[in-house]
Amino acid sequence: MHAWPASEVPALPGKGRDLQIHDTATQGTITLAPGPVARIYVCGITPYDATHIGHAATYNAFDLVQRVWLDTKRQVHYVQNVTDVDDPLLERALRDGHDWTELAERETALFREDMTALRMLPPQHYIGAVEAIPGIVPLVERLRDAGAAYELDGDTYFSVESDANFGQVSNLDAEAMRLLSAERGGDPDRPGKKNPLDPMLWMAARPGEPSWDGGSLGRGRPGWHIECVAIALDHLGMGFDIQGGGSDLAFPHHEMGASHAQVLTGEFPMAKAYVHAGMVALNGEKMSKSKGNLVFVSALRRAGVDPAAIRLALLSHHYRDDWEWTDAVLAEAVARLERWRAAVSRPDGLPADGVVEEVREALSNDLDAPAALAAVDRWVDAQNASDGDDESAPGLVSRTVDALLGVAL
Incomplete structure (x- = not known):
C-alpha cells in the first residue's frame, strides 16, 4: 500500500531542541533523544469514514513530532x-450495500487526499492489515506455542496473564x-475465556465474511492488536521511540499490543513513550462515527476552506486536550491565516531570529502548538504595526511556519 506525497520541509538556521513529551505509561514528561534515526509508529484509520477532524487532530500531533525531529537534523x-479489514468496516459495507474492499480503497484514497492537502508528512511504510497477514500468522502461532495463547471454539486468544508487565501502558484497574x-x-x-480481558489474536472464519489461510490456526482473519504489533516489529523493532494515536487507543489497543510484543520478544518496553492525542467534540459530544456527528476534512475543502486554515484551527489547541470544533474556531483560524500571509508578503520586516527559537522552544515542550502560534502572532502584530528593514525576516518567518507547523504561507 502506498502513502501520499511528501511536501518539502524547509531547512532552518541552527538546530532544534530534543523533544520533551508526555508519556501515558509513566504519566509524566520524558525527554526523547533518539539516535540518528528516530522511530515512530502511529495507528491508522479503519477506512469506512475518512477523514474527520478528530483524525486530522491526531495526525497533526504526530506530524509535529516528525517536524521537531527533522529540525534536530x-x-x-x-x-x-x-x-x-475489521468488524466496523464490514458492518458499514453490509449496511450500505457496498463491497468491503471497494469501501476500504475509496476511503483510504480520500484519507490520502486529505493528508496531502493538510501537508501531513507521510510514513515511510504505510501498511494495510490485509497485506500484513502473512507476517501476523507466525506471530500468533509463536504465542500459542509458547503457552501465551489458547483456542476457544476455533478462535485464538492472547492470555494477558502471560505478560508480567500487562497494565503498565494505561495504568487502569481491572474494572x-x-x-x-x-x-x-x-x-x-x-x-470460556481464561480472563475477561483476553483479546482475540485470530478469528476463525465466519460465514459470509472474508478469511485467509492461517496455517495451523485455520482460515480466519487477525485480531486488531496483533496487526499493529506485526507491522511495528517488522519495520521498527522493539524499543522504538513513540507509539502514538488518539487517547481512546491507550486501552485496549496499545496496552494489548505492548503485551503481545513483550511476550514475543522477551523485551520491555515496546515503545519508549506512549503518546496520545485528545478527543474532538461537536455540539458537546465526542466526535465519533457511532454518534454520526462528524466534521469531514474533505467536506470543508469542498466548501472552499483553505487547508492551511484547517491546520491552524488544529494547532490552536494543545494536542493532549479534549476540545470542541465550532464555527468560531475555524473563523479564528481563517483570520489568523490572513494576518500571517499579509505580514510575510511585505518586502522586509522586523528581525525574526527570535521567532524561530520561540517556536522551537514551544514545540519541544510537549508540542505546545498554541504557544508556537502565539510567538508568530507577536511578530505578525509588531510587523503590521511598524516598519522594519530586515529583508530576510518575512521569508524566515514563512519558512519557520512551514517547516515546524506545516502551514504554507
Missing part, C-alpha cells in the same frame, strides 16, 4: 497502518479495563 522512520474492553471492541463477557 535527525532522520525519521515513521510507520502507519490501515485496518482495512476500568473491563468496561473499556466492552466499549472498544473486546468481548469480556464471552464464556
